[in-house]
Amino acid sequence: MSKKKWSKELVVASIQKIHKAGGKLNSGYLQLSPRYRKLYLASCVYFGNWRKAIEASGITYRQIQVDLSIKRERLFIAGKRRVILAIQKRHSCGRPLNSNYMQIKCRKLYWNACQYFGTWGKAVEAAGFDYGSIRRRKAFHSWGKKAVLEDIQQRKLNSLSLNCSILKREDRALYGAGRRYFRNWKNALRVAGVKIPILKGGPARTWTKDRVIAEILLRSEQELALNVGAVTKDYSSLISAACKLFGNWGKAIESSGLRYDGIRKVKSWTPRKVIRSIRDLEKSGIRLSSKSVQLSRGGLFQAAIIHFHSWSEAVEASGIDYRKHALSWSTKAWVRNLQPADMSGIKKRVRQFSSQRRRE
Secondary structure, X not given: OOOOOOOHHHHHHHHHHHHHOOOOOOHHHHHHOOOOHHHHHHHHHHHOOHHHHHHHOOOOHHHHHHHHHHHXXXXXXXXXXXXXXXXXXXXXXXXXXXXXXHHHHOHHHHHHHHHHHOOHHHHHHHOOOOHHHXXXXXXXXXXXXXXXXXXXXXXXXXXXXXXXHHHHHHOHHHHHHXXXXXXXXXXXXXXXXXXXXXXXXXXXXXXXXXXXXXXXXXXXXXXXXXXXXXXXXHOHHHHHHXXXXXXXXXXXXXXXXXXXXXXXXXXXXXXXXXXXXXXXXXXXXXXXXXXXXXXXXXXXXXXXXXXXXXXXXXXXXXXXXXXXXXXXOOHHHHHHOOOHHHHHHHHHHXXXXXXXXXXX
């Protein structure tokens, strides 16, 4: 296929064609577009710059700039509207809207809100809600007995849990302030006029199957992780109760009406997957010493031991020299990686050392 031979007439005709079709004619877009980059370069060759080429085509360059600013303003307004609708939808579903939660669980919405409104609080206010009643973290100096009691009453009115284990995850600042000003959380609840339920014939924290299911569904509603690793970190008693009452965590999840296959994060490792993961780590510049990988990639480390008998052998099987990554070498690894040249050097040193000892 012959290359297109550009001329002034062809440049003008191409610009007019794009303009009639309602396409973009701003220079920034054409310079980055693979389709129109050659047109932009040809216009600069024949007319000196893109603006002159536009005006030679009978189009006012100022009008293009105005159209572009109008489009940007429309996109900006549409973006703000999408953010507001998303916040309103979350609020109507009873989902958390505090800044810390959104940064962890809904990062995209959070950063879009900051881009369009400046801060997350302003976005929430624009959606028609009082951010002061939504935010969960307060400055240390703002806490007092009155503030603690007001927050407890507010959680009670909103039908939110006042259980200390759940509160540690949802509002650690309130829990800490309650203990600081009332010596313990039970006293804070008692002063706030909240009845502390006590189960007859047993301790207040007796686990049942219904309670385990309720806690699992609560985590699901709050969009908290339900894989066994995450739950073990922040709610180990729930895992223990589920295993005791249902046999294992997977059965407890299934009994709650959720699919465990979509929740579990354990990989099905094969030798090929192990090698691929090791190579990906090496490309990322991560040190492949056994100690660092054991701490940061426990699943990969265990799979390597299972399939290759040792971590160093798995690294070598991936085509990577383990000596470059090892913090310290075991005797076994050192001997296994000896080269013929290394052996001859060792023998030479042994002979020198033996002859020196005889002289002494």
